Amino acid sequence: MSGGPVSAVGTRFFPVTQRVVRRAASTGALHGTTVAVADPVLAAALADALERLDAHIDGEAIGGPLADLDEVRSAIAGSASIAAAEASAWTEVMLRHFARRTNLLLASTETLVVGAGSVAARLQSALVLIGARSTRIDGFPADGIGHGTAVVFATGEGHEAVAPASVIPDAPHPLILVDAARTGSAVDRTAFATGEPVPAREGIDGFRHGREVFLLDQPDRADRTLVNTTTDLTTAFALAALVAWASQPSSPSPDPAASDTTSAFAEAERVLAEELAR
The missing domain is CATH 3.40.50.720 (NAD(P)-binding Rossmann-like Domain)
Structure with missing residues (x-):
């Protein structure tokens, strides 16, 4: 997602992200937490949602599923739910x-x-x-x-x-x-x-x-339908991964980076697929 446009309207208008925000609020998993988000574009997209969950982004924070830029990009690129929804949006724009x-x-x-x-x-x-x-x-x-x-x-x-x-x-x-x-x-x-x-x-x-x-000729790849779809889904996916990570039992290791990010991304994919199926 890094380098791509982020909608100026804020995530409050993104339907899938909003449903994940409601899920997160019901668990309270992120309440009062400080998280690391390596991707500045993703951080900007997450800011509104995290604020409403009383969570904050800190560039000095350690660990978590969004702390490693390559890992975040790989997880988003590997999401079957995001790929399918983006294909649907592209088809709509194409036709x-x-x-x-x-x-x-x-x-x-x-x-x-x-x-x-x-x-x-x-x-x-x-x-x-x-x-x-x-x-x-x-x-x-x-x-x-x-x-x-x-x-x-x-x-x-x-x-x-x-x-x-x-x-x-x-x-x-x-x-x-x-x-x-x-x-x-x-x-x-x-x-x-x-x-x-x-x-x-x-x-x-x-x-x-x-x-x-x-x-x-090709349609505009910065079409608002495409931009909003990508921003909504990547934000929802990232937020679900943060909730899954914060909900994990405390690790006996003093190193926060030792928490299981793989399972957090797997849970984020499950949550996203469930929300898109509604």
Whole structure:
């Protein structure tokens, strides 16, 4: 999370964090405690919640699940609950962006989702729900994108960037290619730009590679939906880890760092999954 934006509205408006705050208040585990938070961005996001729990952040504090920056980042990156919720938020942003740019309906449209990760899975589910005839594959077929496919969402999860060689040149209708990568790019735009330019709407680049291919630009990765989702979930996860750590029986070791942070992160993942399932 370090280096990312934090919502200025405060965690009181973050629904998942608020539910974890209520959990923490009921246990009293953090009341009067001083905790270490190595990540300054996470510390800023936690400040409001901890204040309401009568807990405080002190840069000189020792131990706890948030005291080691690498450990915190690894735990957050490894959270399946956070990854799934971020994939859902990205899918929402992606489909809104597609609608704005193309003014097209996806219902009954033959679509292809490419990727082997959480974004591809969530996109596939969302497309089916809105009535698209959607197929998901892990990587591009050796014989290219099928003639009947009208829209391709490439997520970049487990596949190389899409290049013109993946496009069947003699298909009877244009292809809309959506770069749906959560990070980086899933489309080799430079390679597509070698084709003959084709007029297109704002935010779309059109090129002819036998068939016309239209490339959408990517949505803003600083979209408020994405920022708030990430901030809410990482804050809730971190707070749940602090509560779990503070609730552990006192260690016989005089070193606070000897407390079990692994079990604290495991409990935080359980709490977060439970709250997201509500």
